[in-house]
Amino acid sequence: MQNPEPMSSADTLIRYRNRNRRRALLVAALAVAALxxxxxxxxxxxxxxxxxxxxxxxxxxxxxxxxxxxxxDVRLPVALMALLVGAALALAGAEMQTVLxxxxxxxxxxxxxxxxxxxxxxxxxxxxxLPGLPPEWSISVNAFAFALGALGLLQLMSRIRxxxxxxLILFGIxxxxxxxxxxxxxxxxxxxxxxxxxxxxxxxxLASVRWGGLxxxxxxxxxxxxxxxxxxxRLTALRLGEEQARSFGVDxxxxxxxxxxxxxxxxxxxxxxxxxxxxxxxxxxxxxRMIVGEEHRFFLPASLLTGAVLMxxxxxxxxxxxxxxxxxxxxxxxxxxxPVFFWLILRGRRR
Numbered sequence: 322m323q324n325p326e327p328m329s330s331a332d333t334l335i336r337y338r339n340r341n342r343r344r345a346l347l348v349a350a351l352a353v354a355a356l357x358x359x360x361x362x363x364x365x366x367x368x369x370x371x372x373x374x375x376x377x378x379x380x381x382x383x384x385x386x387x388x389x390x391x392x393x394d395v396r397l398p399v400a401l402m403a404l405l406v407g408a409a410l411a412l413a414g415a416e417m418q419t420v421l422x423x424x425x426x427x428x429x430x431x432x433x434x435x436x437x438x439x440x441x442x443x444x445x446x447x448x449x450x451l452p453g454l455p456p457e458w459s460i461s462v463n464a465f466a467f468a469l470g471a472l473g474l475l476q477l478m479s480r481i482r483x484x485x486x487x488x489l490i491l492f493g494i495x496x497x498x499x500x501x502x503x504x505x506x507x508x509x510x511x512x513x514x515x516x517x518x519x520x521x522x523x524x525x526x527l528a529s530v531r532w533g534g535l536x537x538x539x540x541x542x543x544x545x546x547x548x549x550x551x552x553x554x555r556l557t558a559l560r561l562g563e564e565q566a567r568s569f570g571v572d573x574x575x576x577x578x579x580x581x582x583x584x585x586x587x588x589x590x591x592x593x594x595x596x597x598x599x600x601x602x603x604x605x606x607x608x609x610r611m612i613v614g615e616e617h618r619f620f621l622p623a624s625l626l627t628g629a630v631l632m633x634x635x636x637x638x639x640x641x642x643x644x645x646x647x648x649x650x651x652x653x654x655x656x657x658x659x660p661v662f663f664w665l666i667l668r669g670r671r672r
Contacts, residue, residue: 411628525651
């Protein structure tokens with residue numbers, strides 16, 4: 322039996338280009354899915370607006386004043402925030418899993434969510450806020466400030482100890498427990514109303530989204546995402562191992578440090594705007610990896626778009642699961658997301 326002839330370099334190049342073209346088409350399909358999910362989110366709600374009327378309101382057509390208010394002031398900010406938060410969390414999760422070499426890593430592994438919850442608790446229970454700040458911004462600003470403070474502390478401690486991925490994870494776990502302990506202490510002394518508000522915030526909700534918060538979330542994503550995409554080839558090299566990446570000229574410590582800055586900014590912004598959202602940052606990258614593979618030129622945008630789709634679907638489900646009740650979207654992502662994630666893992670293993 323004759324051995325098959327080895328492929329020529331031209332054949333290899335053609336296969337590589339075809340594979341990349343297929344990956345690009347899959348990323349484009351995810352972008353279309355995200356837009357469709359956002360459109361479904363727009364037409365879903367107790368008012369029951371039809372698709373045609375929704376599109377007329379969006380394009381400046383003639384609609385009633387009530388319809389215009391529902392679309393532009395209520396539903397559109399929520400639909401766009403769902404896209405942005407899902408994109409931010411999944412992109413952060415993709416970078417986190419790469420730089421920490423841990424498939425179970427997510428944006429909240431380093432204690433960002435726990436620190437943000439502590440910041441929100443200080444605003445809700447203790448009434449601590451920056452002077453001159455409008456009351457409606459106090460929770461978000463405190464949550465963002467505490468999350469960034471956790472990032473600074475983590476960077477300082479990791480530099481002192483060496484900065485390896487295992488050290489970062491251990492420090493993140495310690496930070497999670499410490500912030501969680503302080504949140505529990507504040508819950509113990511909180512009034513009933515403040516406690517209820519804090520518990521609702523930690524579940525994650527899109528109900529109080531406004532255009533100002535949407536603009537800030539878009540700004541953080543617009544600033545961080547391009548730098549993540551520019552680091553794509555270095556992140557792909559890191560997936561081959563630290564020694565291999567260094568042989569390609571990659572400064573692994575610098576790459577990890579700036580990736581963690583981006584992750585913390587994205588997670589801090591998302592948590593400060595809508596509260597704690599689970600599952601999306603963990604499962605979004607895994608689903609994207611199953612679709613386009615490990616090459617980060619396609620994996621990072623695919624993760625971003627997958628997270629946007631997941632969050633939009635969760636937003637729709639939060640309106641439909643219990644008629645007449647808007648469930649916290651973070652609760653929905655945990656309830657319906659994890660079974661889907663387990664199914665995808667089992668399906669991938671069978672393949």
